[in-house]
Each structure stands twice: as structure tokens, then as C-alpha cells.
Amino acid sequence: MQTKRTTFSNWWLPYALLAPQVLVTLIFFIWPAAQALWQSLFRQGDAFGIRPPTFVWLENFAALFRDTLYLNSLKVTLIFSVGTTVLGMSAALLFAMMVNRMIRSRDTYTTFLVWPYAVAPAIAGVLWWFIFNPSIGILPYVMEGVGYDWNHRSSSRDAMILVVVAAAWKQVSYNFLFFLAGLQSIPQSLIEAAAIDGASRRKRFLTIILPLLSPVTFFLLVVNIVYAMFDTFGVIHATTEGGPAQATNILVYKVFRDGFVNLNTGSSAAQSVILMAIVIVLTVIQFRYIERRVNY
Template sequence: MQTKRMTFSSKWLPYALLAPQVIITLIFFIWPASQALYQSFLRQDIFGLRTNFVWFDNFNRLFADPLYLNSLKVTLVFSLGTTFLSMSVALLFAVMVNRMIRSRDSYTTFLVWPYAVAPAIAGVLWWFIFNPSIGIMPYMLKGFGYDWNHRSSSTDAMILVIIAAAWKQISYNFLFFLAGLQSIPHSLIEAAAIDGASRFKRFWTIVFPLLSPITFFLMVVNVVYAMFDTFGVIHATTEGGPAQATNILVYKVYRDGFVNLNLGSSAAQSVILMAIVIVLTVIQFRYIERRVNY
């Protein structure tokens, strides 16, 4: 790639132009991140009178803590569940909307709306819908003989947070899938039709493989979303319960740090989260170009 070389008349001008971005990054990212890193090596006594430097002891304790290991497992189930649910529903919607001609734009607009809803509001919405005493869903499920209660059943709680978290992300995924579908030349589908492939087969052997770069991109984005952006959803619905069943890593950082005031452990957990983000970002940037299938 060619880069254009700029020549500045003043030696300081380029630094001045870069300054705002650099300052913002330093204050709002590098400084807190380094604070977290530093604090992850510290431990305070219970009254906050003494602070010791404990090296990696906070990390050692975390990985020996069954609650933290449980949280890792919960996060895995939650993010995979959310990713799978939001992507499959979005793909289904995109395929159906793509078959419309005139109504396509209005459907698209309606389907994108949920994306503008704040996560906490989405959480409250689902909290109402699934509320065991006043919600409409438990009432309907009862009709099918299922006794829904996410306050006592960890499975119900997990399903609830997955639905609440996936709901919002469907809009985003839908837009990408729709754009992807529209970029597939129509003649390919026609050629496959002449080649004797049924509608179902055309989708799985032609359309879906051609969407694979988008699918992969969305998978990474959705996992990142589910792991880091769903605090509001959890907080508004289950608050991590019952019995830690929906206590995902991000929520646990908040609980341990700001509710239980174990700042050292909380900092260590956020450092681990940071490492996970870095790995996911690297995966996204390194493999996304290569995974393109054609």
C-alpha cells in the first residue's frame, strides 16, 4: 500500500494534531488499564488500613477458586448461547427479508430498531416478560405444563439472560447478513436452480458458504459483545443469580470489586478479561482476511 508523506512547516504541528487522540487514550485507557494491572498485584486488609504487594497471588487464588472457575464456565455457555441464538435468528430474518422486494426497507427499519434500546432497558423488558409472578411468558409456559422460575432454576435464568442479550444483537447481525446476502450475485442462485438444487440445498451449499467471511466476523463480534457488553442485561434481570448461575466474568468483576470491595481480586479479574479481549481482537484481525472463502 502506498502512503502519502506529509511535510509540515512547523516541527510541532504534527504532534499538536495527534495530541487530542493520544491524551484521550492515555487518560481513559492506558492509565486505568495500568492501574488495574498494578492493583492486581496488591492486597488490602479488611479495613483498608494496609496494602501489601503480593505478586501473582491474586491470580493464583482466582484459578483455585471454584466460584471463579464456575464463572468462566457460565461465561462460556452464556457467550456461545447468545452468539448462536442471535446469529441464527438474524440469519433467518435476513434470508426472509431478502426475499421481499418492495417491503424490504420497511422490514429492515423495524428489525434494526431494537439496536437503539439500551441494554438495561432491554433487561427490564425481558424481566417483565419473564417475571415469574406477573410475566406473560411464565403464564403461557404454564399452559404447556412448564413451571418457569428463573429465580430458583439456574437453567431458566441462563435461558432468560441469553434471550435478553441476544435480542438486542439480532439487529446488528441482521444488517450484516442482509448486506452479505445482497452481495451474492443472483445468477449464482439461478445457476444452482438450473443445476437441480432445491431451495434448501441452494442455501446450504451456495449461500451459506459464501456468507462465511461475514459469519466469522459476526461470531467474533458477538462473543466480544456477550462477554463484555452485557453487564446491563445481567444487572437488570438476574444479578448473577440464582446461586452464581448467571454470574459472568464481567458481572463478577463488578460484584467482587464494588459490592464486596475485594479490589485486588477484582483488578486481577479485569486483567484476565483484558487478555481475553486482546486475544479475540488478534484473532479477528489476523484471520478474518484469510478465512474469506473465495
């Protein structure tokens, strides 16, 4: 990694400059992560200190993968992440394509589409929870008109739809900005040349625009999965609280429940370690891809 060609020479100053950030990182990031790793290898003792914690190797992990609740949570997380990502990205791509065709109204539309980024996930959850409220919400009222009996308090499917819509709604802005930037960097001459050769709008989209958007799309894919898996805690906690019957109990929410409500330290730590592994894999994918993009 480079520095400037000429550098200052001072034997203590750089350490002093780095100290605040490194200390915060060590105390509040690395140390707890190491603790989680360590705790994940123990079965917790009882509350009275009669039975001390025992070292159980990977038993906590093995137990997790035998636990139907955990396996269910994995499945729920998968459905939730895929749903949120697909919904959030496809709506954003559609909007970005349309806005990109506008000239005078471009900025106005952008302003209107961008601000939900500022809304906290928990608030997004509460907003949609209100709209979908079975007794007074507007959408259940409309759906009743077409013969669908909406109730996210009893129906697993309805609850999942609710949290996916709330989580995707907030993320549309972010995806939209990146898609719009991606579309604007596609040379107009390519599209004009294809049009002169007689390619239809649909064909131009499939053979020129979509392939040229693939770096942005891939980047957004990773970012959205990370968002859906880790940043949506508020959406779940403020609305369904994982229910009904575990239907929206995503991994992050389960770690929190098991650690703070059920006080099962060993299992919660093992779940943390699995989540860390997932984040590390996703971060590595993201950065490898960025390296590549920078190089060409």
C-alpha cells in the same frame, strides 16, 4: 503505514492535533490498565492501614483458578456467550434469508427488524424481565398452560434463559444488517446456475450461500462473543444481579461485584487482567481476519 504523498511540514502542529486523543487515552485507558496490572500482583492491605499491601507475585491469579466461584463464573460466561451468539445469529440469518427474497416489502421489514439496536442492554433486560415476571408476566402464564412452572428467581436455568433471550434480542438487528449485506453481495448468477443444474433449494443454501457467507459469519461470531462477554453488563445488573445462586454471574459482572461491593481490589484487578487478555486475543483475531479480507 502510509501518509499522503505530499504532506504538510510543521514540527509542532501534528502533536497538538493528536494531543487531545492521546491524553484521554493515556489518562483514562492506559494508566488504569497499568494500574490493574500492578494491583493484580498485590494482596490488599486492611482498611486501617495496619497491614500494608504485600507483593504476592501471581498469587491472586492462582487463587482465582482455585476459586470455585470464579470457575463457575467462567462456565456461566461460556454458556451465556454461546447461547446469546447462537440464538442471535441464527434468528438474524433466518430473517435475512427471508427478507432477501422480498422485493417490495424489503425496506419495510428491515425497518421493523433494525430498531432494537437502539435499545440499551439494561432496558432490553428490564423489558424481558417484565414479560417473564413469574407473577404477572405473560410468558410464565402461557407456560403454565403447558405445564412448565417458570421462575427465574429460583431456577438457575430459567434465569439463564431470561438473560440469553434479552441479550440476543437486542443483537438480532445488528446481525441481521450484516447478514443481509452479505447475502446481497452473493452474485445471483451463481444461484441461478446451480438451479439450472438441478440443485434443490436446500442444496443451494448448503453448498453456495453458506460458504459465501462464511466471512460475514466469522466476523459476526467474534463481534457477538465480544458483545456477550462485555456489553451485557446492563442486562445482568438490571435483572438477575448474577443470581440465583451465581447462575448468571458472568465475568464482567463479577469484576464489578468484587471490586465495588466486596472491595477485594487484588482479586478484582487480577480478574480485569484476565478479561483484558481475552479482549486482546479477540481483537487480534478480528483484525487479522479483516486484513485478509481486504487483501483479496
